[in-house]
Structures are given as structure tokens and as C-alpha cells.
Amino acid sequence: MDIHQFTISQLAEQLTARRLSSREATEAVLDRIEATGERVNAYITVDREGALAAAEAADRRLATGGAPPLCGVPVAIKDLLCTKGVRTTGGSEILENFVPPYSATVVEKLQQAGAVLVGKTTMDEFAMGSSNEHCALAVPRNPWNLDYICGGSSGGSAAAVAADQCMAALGTDTGGSIRQPASNCGVVGVKPTYGRVSRYGVLAFASSLDQVGPLTKDVRDAALLLNAICGHDPRDSTSVHEPVPDFTAELGCGLAGLRFGLPREYFEVGLDEDVKKAVMAAIGQLEEAGAEVREISLPRTEYGVAAYYLIAPAEASSNLSRYDGVRYGYRDQDAQDLLEMYRRSRSRGFGREVKRRIIIGTYALSSGYYDAFYRKASQVRALIIEDYRRALQECDVIISPVTPTPAWPLGSKSDPLSMYLTDILTIPTNLAGLPGMSLPCGFSHNGLPIGLQLQAGHFREDLLLRAAATIEERLGFAGRRPRL
């Protein structure tokens, strides 16, 4: 096994035993990026010097003993998260040269744990997209088949993990942006409960839905990263005072006492046959392991996309008003007055999908349409939350596909609405603020990964991880990597 193929736990074992140095591991990962980077295109920025300096610092810490499990481990960060002194673009031309003067809380936490940041991964512009094709700076390719999408918006993070160009990565999930690319690239992805993880220093897309989470090679690594990033942050007033357990503690506890719910409506959205087969096979494994699986109903599932595509753009249209060419970002230098400068800077700096969503959001919030659109969507959001409340009385973990289909060929979906509809099974989780995850459960007939989605009640990431660890062990897909 090559060094770059290690999981976090495998590498940590080598590092703490001093059989391997962080410098060697970091060099191995940087070499891997060098060798396969152009084909996969997962990174916008690779910080070779910073990574090697961090690796040397980690080695000094490892030498004294008692270092945390992430110490010396090379990780990648979605380019939506601010990194002090390292360019952070949000996948947008408007921030192409932005170098943040501070780091996101999650980035600080990883650095305090000794993790080595190797670079910033590509993404749909401002996290708006389901295929990671909406990025002027870098469109990643699926490591399992380079002609296919990685999924989005955290496509670069998923691709980097799948291609062994880092041990693990952070992404963000507003409507499925961690789970969907994780599913498409055959890695594990967790979207924590809203408020679990600080959003401070994360370029805001839709503030009531955005959440940071890990993309990893296996379930244990996801638990390790969650241990490091969760917790209240006084700098994010929406982060919660909720105790953070050791998420690795119950990984080996099996399924005893866990009730699984299969939402009928998730299977009525025109599922691809391969997806249905892989998901049902995983559920068969659960039953064989003695788990109780029952059918449940989330009756308002089909309205999630409609509610989301009013709420998220509404929040985005407000959040993105800060990009005005004054304090940071692109400025049109020829404008004659202030208003013209705003208009031209924004129009040239933002890409097509971002402008589309700003216009939708502005419309949904505008006088005369607010009640019919934004208010109505917020009421439907309440109904979707009520659906979950009822369903989670009958089961502990909701199990389903992540997406209706596996990854599709790059460039094959041009209509925005058909792209939006691919998020139909992941969006409701965000509307309700619940934790959700994706883990590999099979492959399509043409060799593309398929993910299994698990959802649970607020702050029950422990249940997701416990169930996922058992499923992972029984299915045995965790070690599978694409040939590059």
C-alpha cells in the first residue's frame, strides 16, 4: 500500500509509532497531486510550501508524544473556507485574488489539531451547483471515469479524497453539497446537524442551511474529523451549546436497538435501476445483520426542491450583496460612478448560475411576491420538519439513496431545473437542519460509485456513524479506489 492511500487512522498509527514522518506523508500526497492533478483537477490552489512547513511542525509535536490523531495528516479544504494567507476564491472570478486576513474556525481547529493543509479544492461558484461544472477556475473530473461529473458543490473535495490526493477533506453542504459528490465519487461524506459546526469564516451562501462537514475514505475517519471540528463557537451565533461526544466511541457497537426507516416517497422519484439495486442490497445486509427495517412516510418530500429553490436563493441574494468591488474582490476600473462600479463589477465577476440565483432570490423577496414565494416556502419548510418529527418517532435512522442517478457525463445537463431536481433526496435534510451522510454502497453497470444516505434526528450523528460503520464493514467497499 502506498502512503497516499492511507486513511487518517492508518497514517496516524504510522506517525505516532514514528515509522513515518509527516514530512514523508505530506511529500507523498504532494507527489500524488503532481502525478494525477491535471487529470482530476480537484484543486484550485496547492500550498506546497505551507504544507511542508506544517508537516515539519507536526513532526516536532509528534516527537514529544501525545499528539492528537490528526497531527501530521494531510487534508484538503473546500475553497469556500477562509484560510489566512492562502488564497480563497469561493470558486468565483470575483474572488480570484482574495487572500483572507483570517481563517475559518474549522480551519483553525484543524490546524490546532496539527493537520497539514495541502490545498484548496474546487467547487461550484459560491457552492451553487450539483455537478461542479459551474466554476470558471477549475472543473474537476470524476476519478472513476474522467468523462463524468464529480457532483457538487464540494466536487473537488470528494475527487481529491477519491484520488488519494489527500487523506481527507472538508466540504460544505447547503442542499446536498457534501453527500452528493461523496456518493458520486465513492467516498464517505457527513453533513452535521445545523449549528454543530461553526460557520465563521465560511463564505456564506444560504445561512440557515449551510453546514461544514468531512469527506473521508472511511467512516472512522469521518468520526475523527467530526471530533475535531464540532463545537460551539462564540463567533457564530447560530452554533449551539451542545456537548460533543467522542464520535468514534460507538463505531463498533453494531446495530442492536436501532430502528431503520425506509421513506416510501424517496423510491417514487424515478430512481435509476442500478441505484435502486445497490441501495436495496445494502438494506438487505442490514436485515441480515438483524436490524429492524420498516417503511415510513415523509409525505412532503416532493415539495422540498421547490421550497429550497426559493429559500436558498433568497438568502444568497442577500449574502452576495457584499461583493461590490469596494473592500475586496474584482472591481471594474472603468466605471464612472459608484452605482456603475457596483453593477459592472458584480456582472463581470459573477458567473451565470450565481446571477440566476441572485435574480430568483431578489424576485422571491421583492414587494408583492414575498408572501406567495418566500413566506410560502418557509411554511412548507415547517411542514417538512413536521414530517421528519413524525417519522423519527417510528425509527432512529432514515435510510435511502443519496441521488436518483449515479454521476452523469460532463456537459450533458444544461437545463437549470433538471439540475436542481437531482438534489431532491438531499435537500429536505438541510431544510430540517438534520444530520445526514453518504457512504459507498455499490457501483453502476458502468463502474460509477453509488451512495447510501442515512439521516437521523438533531445531534444524532452518533447513530449515523454507528449504523454506517456496520454497513461499511458488511459491504466491504471502503478500500476500493479508482485506477488513475
Next chain:
Amino acid sequence: MQIGTDKVAEMARLARLELENDEIKALTVELSGILEYVAKLQQLDTTGVEPVSHALAVVNAFREDEVAPSLSREEALANAPVATGEAFVVPKVF
């Protein structure tokens, strides 16, 4: 639900975007399709349902008003497209 190019142009003006005519035309078609789709929300009876803007029941997060370190002026101005040593510079307002 159909909307016209004039409505899209108005939204662009409100959002401080300058769109080319063909961009407005394309957006009008796309937006009409999206609005037609989201109209399905009207199928649900939401009489008496309190709208939700935040999934968790959190209340205002207060803290003591204490002085803490913040960015230096130099750091705050470092990314400005145009700045003097002490301020952001913008074109004339009118």
C-alpha cells in the same frame, strides 16, 4: 407562471447587476420554468402554519460587550481594489 423581460430587468436593477439583452432573454425563459415548477407549493394548504426561517429553536445569542483584538487597518485594507493607506477608495457617488 410566465414573467416578462421587463420583470427580469427590474430584478437585475434591484440586485445591482448589469445584464446584456440576450442574458435577460435567456434568464426570462429559465426563470419562467423555475417559477412554474415552484408554483407546486400552492398545492399545499399552509393555513395557520408558522413559517420557519431557522430549523433549530435557538434564541438570540447574547454575550458581554468586551473589547477583543480585531483586524489592523493594514490587514483590513489589504484586499481592497483601490485604497489609500487609511481608507477604501470608490468612484464618485454621483
